[in-house]
Amino acid sequence: SLRYSFGEVRPKDCYAGTRKLYYNKAIGAQVHTISRPTSSLISFTSFFENSLSENLHFKLTHTFNNFSGTLLGAALAFQWRTLNFLGSIDNITKARNLETANSFSLNLGVNFVIN
Numbered sequence: 001s002l003r004y005s006f007g008e009v010r011p012k013d014c015y016a017g018t019r020k021l022y023y024n025k026a027i028g029a030q031v032h033t034i035s036r037p038t039s040s041l042i043s044f045t046s047f048f049e050n051s052l053s054e055n056l057h058f059k060l061t062h063t064f065n066n067f068s069g070t071l072l073g074a075a076l077a078f079q080w081r082t083l084n085f086l087g088s089i090d091n092i093t094k095a096r097n098l099e100t101a102n103s104f105s106l107n108l109g110v111n112f113v114i115n
Contacts, residue, residue: 001030010054024051041066055079067102084111 007025026049034041043065050058056078063071075088086109094101 001028003028010051025049079113082113084113085109086111
């Protein structure tokens, strides 16, 4: 995978007691491969990440694979104290008519963060 970060620089405390600089935006790409008995599946995903604040993060993805070139996805994560709330949706363009979609997913989650 490749990632290029840019935008506003924000300092953040690291676990070792040091401070590290982070950018609030990033673009990138990654390749996925799965070997199956009959054939292999290869997909290419490009993404855009944006940290809207220190606790609110957004990610938009676009995937090309053997089945489709229009797989759009989005994710939103919000951290409040020791709780991390996440939500993601995949194959946004087919969300209105699930009968014609090869796949569709909606994920919601809550994580407890221990520092």
